[in-house]
Amino acid sequence: MLNQRFPYAKEIFETVIENAYVWIVIVDANGKIIYMNDNYCRFCEVTREAVIGRHVTEVIENTRMHIVVQSGEEEIADLQYIKGNYMIANRIPIFADNKVVGAFGTVMFRDTKEWHEMNSHVRHHLSSIQSFLEKQEITGAKYTLNDIQSNSRVMTELKDKVKIIAATDSSVLIRGESGTGKELFAHSIHLLSHRSEKPFIKVNCGAIPEQLLESELFGYEDGAFTGAKKGGKKGKFQQADGGTIFLDEIGDMSLQMQVKLLRVLQEKEVEPVGSTKSFSLDVRVITATNRPLEALMEKNEFRNDLYYRISVIPLFIPPLRERMEDLEILVRYFLKKVSTRTGKRISMIQEGVMETLHHYHWQGNIRELENIIEAAIHLAKTDVITLDAIPDYIKKPAVFHYQQASLKEMVNEAEKNILIATINKYDGDKRKAAKALGISKSSMYEKVQKYELG
Incomplete structure (x- = not known):
């Protein structure tokens, strides 16, 4: 009757079941397998032809499918140990004419880590x-x-x-x-x-x-x-x-x-x-x-x-100065957060302010940025944050100019920037960074302390 109304019903159901994320097994009233999808068969290292008609305990380790057939009670999200892994299994009895005629089992997660x-x-x-x-x-x-x-x-x-x-x-x-x-x-x-x-x-x-x-x-x-x-x-x-x-x-x-x-x-x-x-x-x-x-x-x-x-x-966690692409979204976030808390409405921030913030070194990172935004909101004379609301030390150049710095200062600044870039490249692993730069581990840690790189 179903095939008459839906001529491709068999093909549709087989495709859905075979490609389902879960592993599926169906047993009859005697606990014998009448269906097992390919994913489950591959995991158990058997073929479907070989398992059809066999008792489920001969195929699946630590199974309880035959017990569910006998008890008629479903078991949901039960741990089952198979081939060295704990898996999460569901077992549901199938009723017809008020009696159990089989059971339907699925493995939803192949291990507890999943x-x-x-x-x-x-x-x-x-x-x-x-x-x-x-x-x-x-x-x-x-x-x-x-x-x-x-x-x-x-x-x-x-x-x-x-x-x-x-x-x-x-x-x-x-x-x-x-x-x-x-x-x-x-x-x-x-x-x-x-x-x-x-x-x-x-x-x-x-x-x-x-x-x-x-x-x-x-x-x-x-x-x-x-x-x-x-x-x-x-x-x-x-x-x-x-x-x-x-x-x-x-x-x-x-x-x-x-x-x-x-x-x-x-x-x-x-x-x-x-x-x-x-x-x-x-x-x-x-x-x-x-x-x-x-x-x-x-x-x-x-x-x-x-x-x-x-x-x-x-x-x-990299410092803010090494991920300056996050600056703008952080500024917008803190503007909204502080404005909501203080009740002071801020509609915009001048472009020159953002440019100034981009050139600052941010030694205090996100915490310093939030404090600066909070201070700027309080100091803003209108609903627009201008350079006048930004602390003076933020406006100072964050890098050395050749005519204003000694050779030693410029060398130190260059060394610091190289260290920062290399440590960031190796995800904070200072030993790998030291090896890449051709210096000893102790030299690396001395320089990290010297430049307060954490």
């Missing part, structure tokens, strides 16, 4: 919905990739990388100069991960006094020290259990604290100050720094083993 990546992709799109953001603010994270304004290729590639790594639980080390937006990336990674509904705990390791950092991170028991809160207190790691902890300015942590942190990361458990009991942890660790950790390691000021523990996935 599922997590798809989950991160969906979360990225959800992040633009206000209700989703309001929900996430409860966890402590509020910035997403949508808050990172950019047009440059390097930032697009960086965002794409974040979408991929968010699906993992690997430690991430975010490198970049002060003011480049390292914290925004940490927030984004958390909100794109499967931990997004769990806590996101931030700790600035450089802002907490050394004597307080241990109890702040790991907590303490009642009476652990003079002035301890009655009943004790959970540390940041315990507060982040199930979620993510973001350790900013990790390069400022003392060697003594580095040893204690390393133990927590290795053992995945924490022992509060004054306690004899350890508590297990399930925490993803994201760290950030603007300091040259490699140079600190050479001086024995940062532990090698801790470095390799926290930098499983390194991210380098």
